[in-house]
Amino acid sequence: MKNYLRKHPEVRTIRVAAADLNGQMRGKRVPSRFADKVVEDGTRFPLSVLNLDIWGEDIDDSPLVFESGDADGVLKPTERGFMPMPWLEAPTALLPIWMFREDGRPYDGDPRHALRAVVDRYRKQGLTPVVAVELEFFLIDDSGRNLQVPLSPRSGKRRKAAETMSVRALDQFDQFFTDLYDACEAMDIPADTAISEAGLGQFEINLMHGDDALRAADDAWLFKMLVKGLARRHGFAASFMAKPYEDYAGSGLHTHFSVLDSNGTNIFDDGGPRGTEAMLHAVAGCLEAMHDSTLIFAPHLNSYDRMVPGAHAPTGLCWAYENRTAAIRIPSGNPAARRIEHRLAGGDVNPYLMLAAILGAALNGIEDKRLPPDPITGNAYALDLAHVPNTWGDAIDAFEQSKVIPRIFAPEMIRNLLLTKKQERHYMAELSPNEQVEIYLDTV
Numbered sequence: 180m181k182n183y184l185r186k187h188p189e190v191r192t193i194r195v196a197a198a199d200l201n202g203q204m205r206g207k208r209v210p211s212r213f214a215d216k217v218v219e220d221g222t223r224f225p226l227s228v229l230n231l232d233i234w235g236e237d238i239d240d241s242p243l244v245f246e247s248g249d250a251d252g253v254l255k256p257t258e259r260g261f262m263p264m265p266w267l268e269a270p271t272a273l274l275p276i277w278m279f280r281e282d283g284r285p286y287d288g289d290p291r292h293a294l295r296a297v298v299d300r301y302r303k304q305g306l307t308p309v310v311a312v313e314l315e316f317f318l319i320d321d322s323g324r325n326l327q328v329p330l331s332p333r334s335g336k337r338r339k340a341a342e343t344m345s346v347r348a349l350d351q352f353d354q355f356f357t358d359l360y361d362a363c364e365a366m367d368i369p370a371d372t373a374i375s376e377a378g379l380g381q382f383e384i385n386l387m388h389g390d391d392a393l394r395a396a397d398d399a400w401l402f403k404m405l406v407k408g409l410a411r412r413h414g415f416a417a418s419f420m421a422k423p424y425e426d427y428a429g430s431g432l433h434t435h436f437s438v439l440d441s442n443g444t445n446i447f448d449d450g451g452p453r454g455t456e457a458m459l460h461a462v463a464g465c466l467e468a469m470h471d472s473t474l475i476f477a478p479h480l481n482s483y484d485r486m487v488p489g490a491h492a493p494t495g496l497c498w499a500y501e502n503r504t505a506a507i508r509i510p511s512g513n514p515a516a517r518r519i520e521h522r523l524a525g526g527d528v529n530p531y532l533m534l535a536a537i538l539g540a541a542l543n544g545i546e547d548k549r550l551p552p553d554p555i556t557g558n559a560y561a562l563d564l565a566h567v568p569n570t571w572g573d574a575i576d577a578f579e580q581s582k583v584i585p586r587i588f589a590p591e592m593i594r595n596l597l598l599t600k601k602q603e604r605h606y607m608a609e610l611s612p613n614e615q616v617e618i619y620l621d622t623v
Contacts, residue, residue: 464544
């Protein structure tokens with residue numbers, strides 16, 4: 180890690196940052212001449228900092244604040260190491276960190292440790308999840324009272340129409356996407372295909388699959404920060420909020436995953452289109468946990484504006500082969516790449532918690548060896564299905580009362596997330612719709 184700064188003497192300051200429960204970067208600015216101390220000894224800030232609400236405020240009734248004297252945690256560098264921050268004007272390096280207790284134990288309220296715990300469960304069974312994510316986001320002109328598509332840097336025009344898979348829409352913002360791909364390469368984020376989507380100024384970029392789920396979550400987290408920061412350098416905003424425009428589809432964050440055994444064999448591959456019993460068990464686990472874990476996949480008030488029938492976001496608890504109306508889709512293609520696509524999450528999620536919920540649920544199913552109901556055919560929105568919660572309050576209640584969630588998340592994480600979301604729900608009710616959009620636009 181120290182070699183990075185020696186190779187980049189132009190870097191005068193660093194940022195050390197961890198993800199809080201909402202996926203916000205929390206950390207410090209440090210002169211680069213003191214970076215060695217951070218690398219060797221870590222840094223410290225209160226445990227409560229990873230349990231702030233969306234405004235960055237303390238949780239009123241959290242035991243992490245006054246009850247415990249607002250005690251410190253110890254934050255150590257992740258295995259990711261230093262990387263550039265191309266969205267800033269001055270040369271700056273970011274050092275991702277995660278939180279431990281004073282005695283060296285992982286802090287269970289850290290989202291990255293929640294995912295690590297799930298990955299450890301896989302490892303103990305000789306299994307390794309392989310993960311890829313697809314992230315949708317909007318480019319937005321937020322300079323006026325109403326959100327709108329930015330002016331094209333090429334034409335100077337504002338095209339107020341959906342542009343599904345339009346090469347022209349990509350080319351309108353060519354310099355932004357060129358800079359974005361260059362920045363991803365510099366940060367070692369495996370950005371692959373970009374397409375335009377069905378919303379106003381909406382795009383999707385896929386991140387390549389890999390057999391390190393923690394790194395996949397890191398990539399998604401860092402990518403969201405990069406896109407938002409780089410857009411501002413180009414004179415507009417970028418947002419992963421679930422539903423910025425009432426009349427257009429919202430943004431999702433779809434997850435593709437398979438599982439390798441100790442020999443590196445995909446345990447979902449049966450040589451044909453059906454998939455193995457292990458794949459069906461994983462599907463069953465994902466479906467069983469989906470209702471109660473909706474709070475992870477739709478963590479904000481605005482999230483539920485996206486999750487309505489017929490709006491390209493799944494609402495029914497079902498699975499299918501090659502069917503994008505289902506919550507769980509089994510894509511077609513080479514059997515060696517047989518995988519599950521989990522389609523419920525919005526773009527506004529915390530990637531660490533999202534992957535922990537998905538992979539933890541799948542492993543529950545593999546362990547329990549239960550089979551899912553029959554796959555659906557046709558339009559899932561037209562079927563009589565059990566549904567995920569359709570309000571924020573119902574999702575909070577389902578998460579709190581769940582019997583399956585404690586199999587995936589530690590008690591401290593469950594408590595902290597519930598306290599956070601209950602406080603946010605209370606204060607969001609006091610804001611106008613425009614004020615709600617304003618807070619979500621830049622944060623999630």
